[in-house]
Amino acid sequence: MLWGVVMPKMSPGSRFLQQLRQVEVPFNPEVVAGLKAGELVSLNGVIYTGRDQTHRRLCALLDEGKELPVDLRGQLLYYVGPTPPPPGRVIGAAGPTTSYRMDPYTPRLLELGLTASMGKGPRSAEVRQAMLAHRAVYLATIGGAGALLANCICKSELVAFADAGAEAMFRFEVEGFPAVVINDLAGNDFYRLTACSAAG
Amino acid sequence: MMRVFSGEEVTAAVRRLAISAACDLEPDILEALLQARDRESSELSRNVLELLLENADIASRERLPVCQDTGIAVVFVELGREARVDGDLSVAIEEGVRRGYRDGYLRSSVCDPLTRINTNDNTPAVIHLEPVAGDGLTLRLLPKGCGSENMSALTMLPPSAGKSGIISYVVEQVVAAGSNPCPPVVVGVGVGGSFEKSAYLAKKSLCRPLGQPHARPDAAELEAEILAGINEKGAGVHGLGGNNTALAVHLELFPSHIASLPVAVNIQCHAHRHKEISL
Numbered sequence: 001m002l003w004g005v006v007m008p009k010m011s012p013g014s015r016f017l018q019q020l021r022q023v024e025v026p027f028n029p030e031v032v033a034g035l036k037a038g039e040l041v042s043l044n045g046v047i048y049t050g051r052d053q054t055h056r057r058l059c060a061l062l063d064e065g066k067e068l069p070v071d072l073r074g075q076l077l078y079y080v081g082p083t084p085p086p087p088g089r090v091i092g093a094a095g096p097t098t099s100y101r102m103d104p105y106t107p108r109l110l111e112l113g114l115t116a117s118m119g120k121g122p123r124s125a126e127v128r129q130a131m132l133a134h135r136a137v138y139l140a141t142i143g144g145a146g147a148l149l150a151n152c153i154c155k156s157e158l159v160a161f162a163d164a165g166a167e168a169m170f171r172f173e174v175e176g177f178p179a180v181v182i183n184d185l186a187g188n189d190f191y192r193l194t195a196c197s198a199a200g
Numbered sequence: 201m202m203r204v205f206s207g208e209e210v211t212a213a214v215r216r217l218a219i220s221a222a223c224d225l226e227p228d229i230l231e232a233l234l235q236a237r238d239r240e241s242s243e244l245s246r247n248v249l250e251l252l253l254e255n256a257d258i259a260s261r262e263r264l265p266v267c268q269d270t271g272i273a274v275v276f277v278e279l280g281r282e283a284r285v286d287g288d289l290s291v292a293i294e295e296g297v298r299r300g301y302r303d304g305y306l307r308s309s310v311c312d313p314l315t316r317i318n319t320n321d322n323t324p325a326v327i328h329l330e331p332v333a334g335d336g337l338t339l340r341l342l343p344k345g346c347g348s349e350n351m352s353a354l355t356m357l358p359p360s361a362g363k364s365g366i367i368s369y370v371v372e373q374v375v376a377a378g379s380n381p382c383p384p385v386v387v388g389v390g391v392g393g394s395f396e397k398s399a400y401l402a403k404k405s406l407c408r409p410l411g412q413p414h415a416r417p418d419a420a421e422l423e424a425e426i427l428a429g430i431n432e433k434g435a436g437v438h439g440l441g442g443n444n445t446a447l448a449v450h451l452e453l454f455p456s457h458i459a460s461l462p463v464a465v466n467i468q469c470h471a472h473r474h475k476e477i478s479l
Contacts, residue, residue: 013254016247040244053316083268083307092305093259093268098347098380120347120438121380142251143347143382143438144471146268147259165318166268166307178251180244180440191379194434194441 013148017042017178025174026074027115027137035137035181037188043177047076047118048159051097053167055105057160062108069160069169073113076139080119081166082156083146091156091172093146096120099138103127110134118179122191131183138183152177203280203335205479207287207295210339213477214296217341218273219304221475222265225256228410229386229472232447236384242442249384249437249444252470267471270306271343273297273325276407282335290327293339297325309346328400340407340476348381348469354399357461363422366391366463371429373465374446379439382469384447386410387426390464393454398462405450406468407476414451423449437470447472 023031025045035041048070050058061068079099083092099119106117107130115136120143123131131138141149155173162168182190230253237249259266275293279285285292301308301322311318332338353373357365370389377385390401413420427449436442447470456462 013247013250016250038244040247081268081307081309083265083270084305086263086305089264092307093265093270095268097269098350100380120382122378122439140379140438142248142255143379144267144469145251145255147262147264147266148251148255150264151258151262165320166309167318180438191439194436194439 017176020178025076027076032115032135032137033185035184037181037184037186037190038193039181041179041181043076043179044175045173047078047172047174048072049078049080049170049172051079051081051167052101053164054161054169055102057164059105059108068112072109074115076116076118077109077114078118078172082150082170083166085156089150091150091153094150094153095146096141096143099123106130110136122189123183128183128189132185132187135185137181137185139179140182141177141179149177201282203283205283205285205337207285207289207292209479210285210289210292210337211296211299213339213479214275214293214341215300215303217339217475217477218297218300218306218343221341221343221473222270222304222306223263224260225266225471226474229470230256232410233384233470236437236444236447240437240442240444242436242440244440245437245442245444248440265304265306266473267345267469268307269309269345269347270301270322271345271473272310273322274342274344274403275325275327276340276342276404277327277329278332278336278338279329280334280336281331283337285337289329293325293327294323297323328404337479338476339479340474342403342406342474345469345471348385348467351377351381351467352402352465354395354462354464356395357463359459359461361461365461366422367426367429369463370426370449370465371433374430374467375433375435377467378435381467382438382471383435384437384444384470386468386472387430387446387449388466388468389426389449389451390466391451391453391462392456393462394457395462397454398464399466401452401454402464402466405452406466406472407474408450410472411448414453416453419451419453423451426451
């Protein structure tokens with residue numbers, strides 16, 4: 001064992017995860033309204049992924065007046081670029097990337113009806129405003145917990161932009177995927193409540 | 201007599217380091233995370249620290265990377281003056297990175313800075329070569345993730361700013377970085393030298409065993425003051441609140457010009473991956 005302690009079968013971490021409120025994704029409108037900044041929840045269902053390249057390309061498609069590969073209405077977009085799946089695995093490590101890099105693109109996706117995004121780190125004032133205007137929330141999951149989060153993903157399918165490699169768009173089926181609500185519909189920002197207000 | 205290392209030896213060593221660095225956290229960072237959990241004041245943050253420890257365990261057992269950002273490979277090479285590498289050292293290291301990232305199913309995260317086209321094998325690596333005494337060869341690999349790397353900063357302070365200027369600049373950078381670099385972080389600080397030397401020192405300081413204070417008492421004191429300054433701000437684990445924003449501050453010094461006080465800050469995430477081997 002790594003640090004000289006044998007991990008019990010049900011570790012304190014997994015016990016803690018099992019106690020979380022289970023929430024279905026994509027969120028229905030009542031669920032979104034019930035999410036409170038600071039609450040740690042467990043996501044179950046379908047989410048889509050995208051990071052820098054996927055965002056750049058989605059917005060390029062919009063610029064050209066073309067249709068997006070996925071109808072984003074009501075969906076949750078997870079900012080992740082996983083490692084390649086080793087043989088026999090659904091996915092490699094799959095923790096969140098830093099969200100502010102998606103800020104320039106996010107308001108356009110919210111206009112299309114995207115209901116939630118998930119990454120790590122605070123969002124810009126423009127994104128926070130657009131989230132309130134379009135009744136969307138922002139969640140953070142656990143940065144640097146790529147192996148643990150990989151085990152919460154039961155299925156992964158390529159959706160678009162295959163040539164972007166890890167930056168392609170995937171559809172994940174998740175089970176017991178932990179996330180903290182950062183921005184809720186009431187306009188609360190959990191990072192601000194904890195004195196951590198980087199990047200405005 | 202010159203000791204000769206083969207290029208293949210170097211390649212094989214770098215390949216092993218790359219895979220192991222991605223999947224197996226070193227005992228120093230695991231110990232620091234355990235201690236952080238035990239002194240954590242926020243319940244949410246304590247639970248997240250618990251999950252980070254569990255993640256390290258899963259990664260090591262299931263041979264998955266601790267974090268999907270398996271980084272740009274930064275390699276510090278110390279080559280003895282009485283040793284040489286048969287063939288091209290850089291080529292041997294690059295080949296080790298290429299094989300390690302391929303065979304370990306690590307993410308190719310390196311691209312052209314303008315076109316953003318991925319090189320698809322995580323090369324080139326960033327290689328720093330330092331000649332040292334003896335006939336050995338030491339390779340230190342730091343796969344550097346960019347959530348934390350992007351929060352780095354450098355300033356040229358006026359010498360009048362002194363120690364208090366250094367402390368407030370570093371604390372300000374870490375606080376401004378907030379939850380982006382995945383706290384609890386390790387903070388590398390380079391003080392002195394020239395513009396680029398301070399940045400190099402900040403990065404190199406991350407190779408030091410975690411939390412080992414600087415040998416010079418005044419530098420060690422500065423490290424402790426910066427650490428306390430960061431942690432009293434209460435951003436906490438992942439910006440979720442609490443008293444563990446930073447696990448350690450490592451500071452390295454180098455004499456500077458009489459007119460200058462360069463200060464560089466290089467932030468490292470809690471997935472503090474570093475591996476070394478002496479051949």
